[in-house]
Every structure is written in structure tokens, then in C-alpha cells.
Amino acid sequence: MLLTTLLSLPTTLALDVNEEGRLLVLYDGTGTRQVNEVAPDGTWRALTDLGENCRNALFVPGSRRVVVEHDSGGDERGQLSILDLDDPTLTPLVHDPASKHNLVEAKADRVLFTTNRRNGVDFDLVAHDLSTGAESVLYDGGGWPMAVNPSRDGKWVVLSLASAPANSIQLVLVDTTTRSVTELTPYDAHNDQKAVSWLPGSSGFVVASNADRDRIALRQYDVAEGTWSDLLVDDEHDLVGWVCPDAEHLLVAVIDDGLVPLALHKLEDGALVAPIDLPPLGCAAQAVMVPDPIWSSDGAFALLTYHSPIEPPTVYRYTLATGDVVAMRPPGMPEVPAELIHPESHRVPSFDGEQVPVFVYRPTGPDLGSTVVHVHGGPEGAAMRGWYPVVSALAADGHTVVVPNVRGSAAYGKRWYSLDDRELRLDSVKDLAAIHAWLPTIGCDPSRAALWGGSYGGYMVLAGLAFQPSLWAAGVDIVGIASLVTFLENTSDYRRATREREYGYLATDREFLESASPLSRVDHMRAPLLVIHGANDPRVPLSEAEQITEALTKRGVPCQLLVYADEGHGLAKLTNKLDAYPQALAFLREHLS
Secondary structure, three states: OHHHHHHHOOOEEEEEEOOOOOEEEEEOOOOOOEEEEEOOOOOEEEOOOOOOOEEEEEEEOOOOEEEEEEOOOOOOOOEEEEEEOOEEEEEEEEOOOOOOEEEEEEOOOEEEEEEOOOOOOOOEEEEEEOOOOOEEEEEOOOOOEEEEEEOOOOOEEEEEEEOOOOOOEEEEEEEOOOOOEEEOOOOOOOOOEEEEEEOOOOOEEEEEEOOOOOOOEEEEEEOOOOEEEEEEOOOOOEEEEEEOOOOOEEEEEEEEOOEEOEEEEEOOOOOEEEEOOOOOOOEOOEOOEOOOOEEOOOOOEEEEEEEEOOEEEEEEEEEOOOOOEEEOOOOOOOOOOOOOOOOEEEEEEOOOOOEEEEEEEOOOOOOOOOEEEEEOOOOOOOOOOOOOHHHHHHHHOOOEEEEEOOOOOOOOOHHHHOOOOHHHHHHHHHHHHHHHHHHHHHOOOHHHEEEEEEOHHHHHHHHHHHHOOOOOOEEEEEOOOOOHHHHHHHOOHHHHHHHHHHHOOHHHHHHHHHHOOHHHHHHHOOOOEEEEEEOOOOOOOHHHHHHHHHHHHHOOOOEEEEEEOOOEOEOOOHHHHHHHHHHHHHHHHHHHO
């Protein structure tokens, strides 16, 4: 079965490189994501074998040690352990199973991490001394840092804090010596900001930001002067960039309708030097998070993680001087099936004249005339032209797969991703109805159309079935939200504040939240539903799946719930994917035939 083949294809993600040129890579060829070391001669060896997924790992410079971040059962409560490369047995470094710990940086003498152990909500930045075990708090000013970027000299740290408006980030600068904090951008500004990249001399940094504009541009901050300047602007596309260690160049990613190519530019004036020779029609991004390049200590090469609809996420080695790009694949890597295809790009007119970007994957098996609309999570995520095994498998089953970026999606400008905020929530659901009405123009039978989605995409599945019951023949909901009220009440404490920015506040918007919840219209739902959920989900609690399943079952609507005891927000383990997704494809074959 093609689905089994695609799900079993290993993926890799670059993590770190040390002064000897050894690489750390996350590799899931064993069925879970484990840390592997790649020697300079290309030899691979596994460093971890936990049975649980590893989340991150970094070399301790000047030593034979590696710090590993790992969780249990998908609970996302990362714990930090350390291993010796000569005897790779994990030893606890920072463990508190009740709290989250996110690995930030490893130096010869200390490890930086963030944790919410102080009150369960706010994340502090902590330095852990590797020789004594003593810890010092560098920042405890509150908030949730979505990214932490120390300067190269260790004096400064930029925190990217979730701020007041939806999908917005505030930048603050921490002096690690005095612990003083400087606000670089306002807390209440509607800015998305990512990929902070320090200049080699630590005099300033480059950041991707849409401050005062619709699209994300590259801006530069001078620490001594306290001033901002534009570095590279494209009014039609979002840009993400990173300073090269030679202090002369930038690597720049252009996010262009689901494609994310990379190119080398001059740092001084942003002029294009040359594109990076990665495979065409793919992206250096998952959703809209573009992984940072991992540079060698001498700046000679960078590790890039890249994927496309016909290639799983793969680590490439890019040599700055020559421009050479080489895939770093593990030995015995199986071939990708030749029948995989790239999607078409379309625009669908919606109820108010807006144009919804969609990608269309044509059937590669016998065309059934049916459609599966596959909705991404977020909501401020995005569907990219990347590696989606389930989408390819659905196309092989004979379905046309429509993958939309409904309003609220990122990568199409600030205006577009703001069109579903709070009281506009159901406008994104209306985009689904517009897509349904458009299906005959691409040769699909609208009476045989289903919805599939995970996380916020799962909410969209349930909302489509609840608010448009006559349109959809079936739904597959993976870790989705049934009630915006109970979701906000029961999600992890540290997530509640940031999600209320997007959906509305329990204290003031409860009536609207109830009205926009699929569970409030469960009496209208009639399409068969398959629900998949992890028992340890810290984002969307299992209770969301249980209550929609119970309500539909009481009404006699066909509804099946698959719960995986060792999973969290989605399915990460191959054994569980191989159990759940074939059942989901069989469910759609039954109800769309």
C-alpha cells in the first residue's frame, strides 16, 4: 500500500555541527525521532533509542558530550539529559516531569534553556552550570518566548515573546550581565517577527518582521545606536534571512505561494549573489517556520533542511565558497515512489470577493470524481508545497485533494492572516463553502466531498460539518477543537493566553465563542465522522474528541474515535500512523464511493 510506503520513508532534520565537522541530525527511520551523529566521512550512528521522540540536541563545545531534549508520550514537556559520545547513555541534566524545558544553547561551561516551572504559565530563561549544576535566572519578566537568540559573544539575548494582538511577537533585549531588559518593539504592536540572526561581532542582528507593512521584510537592529533600518524588502512576498558567519552575506528564503527557495545575497546592500541549488518546487519550511541554517564553526558550510511534495525532509550541506549542495542521506535510504506529483496552484473566489489560495493534487490512481479538502492547522499556519504523505496517499486512492490556505493563513500577508481573528472566525469556514461551490470547475462531484484536518484544521472539519451540513459527505478530525469554550478552559495554562488572542477571551467573548463552536450545532451534523486523538495532548485536550463523539453517537450519527495512549498533539510514532491512517483512508473510500 502506497500509504504505508510513504509513512515509512525516513525524514531528517539538522540540529547542530561541532568543530570537528560532526553533525547532529534528528532521524525517524526507527519509527520515532532519534538523535543521530554523522561523522565527517559520512558514517551515521544512532545516539539515542528512547522509544519516545527526541525534540532537540546540541553539542557541548570542546567536549564529547551532547545535550538532548526529549518528552514522554507526546506531552511536550521537554526534559534535558546529557550523553557522552563515547558511551551514549542518557543522564538526567534538568528534569521536572511537571514542567516544560526548551533547550536554547549549549556552551562549554553552561546550557541555556527556558522553563515554565516557576508558575506553569510564564517561561524564564535559565543558565545551568555544567560543572556545578548551579542555575541562574537571566530573565523572569513573564510571557512565552517563541524563540530565544543569544548573541555570539554571549552578552545579549533576544527574546521573541508572544504579544497582545493575535499572531504577533514582541522583541525584547536582555543584557545577560546586568539582567536588564529593553523593549525593542511595542507589546501591543501587530507585528509578526521571526529568525533573529546576530551579526558575527554581536553589534546587532537581522530579523524577519512585518512591522509597519503587510509583508515580512528583513530589518536590522544596531544595539549601540538602538536604531532600526530596512535591509531587504519585497512588497509581494514574505522574506526570512540569516547572516552568514563571513559577515558579508545573507541566506534569504522567499516564501512564494507555498514554495520557499533559498538564495545567497550581499549583507551590505541585499543584492542577489546566486540562488542555492536545491531541488526545484519545494520549500525550506514546514508550515511557515523556516528552519535556521546550522553553520559550521569556521563558516565554510551550512546544513539546510529541505523537502517537497516528492521528497521527504532531507538535510543538505551547502558550501559557501563553491555553492555546492549535497544531500546528507542515511545509508539504505529507500527510493521515493515515482508516482508522486506536484500540485497545481489556484485561486477560489469566496463569498466577499476574496481569493482563497488552494493547491490541487490530481488523482494518481483511478479517478473517483471525489474530493478531500485537507485543511492545515494553526490557524496562523499555512499549507506549503511540501512533504505530505497522507495527501499523496489520498490522491493515489483516486481522490482529488484540495489543500487551501483559507483566510487566517500565514504566508500571504498580514491582512490575509488577520481576516479570521476573533469575531471573524466563521468567515474562514465560509471559505470552505466557496471551495465546495468551486469543485465542479475542476471536474469534481460536490456531492462526494469530504473534509480532513488536524488541530485547527480539525476545528475546521467539525465547523464545516456543523455549519454546512448539506455540503460535506464525511469528515476526518485529528486532534481538533469541538468547543472553543471548553478548549480554552482546558488547554495547558501556558497556552491559554496566547490562544485567547486569536479566538477570543473567555471573560468577555464567551457568547461568541459558544456560537462559533461546532458542538453548539451538533444537532445539525449528519455526515459520518472519524476522530483521531492522542491521550496526552497538551494543546487540544482529549476531552474535545470525547465530547463530540459522545454527542454524535447519542444522535445516531456514525462517529468513530481512535485514541492513542502514547501520543500528544497529533501522531508522531510510525506504529500509530500505520494503524490510524489506513483506517481513515478506508473510511473515506466507504463514504465517498
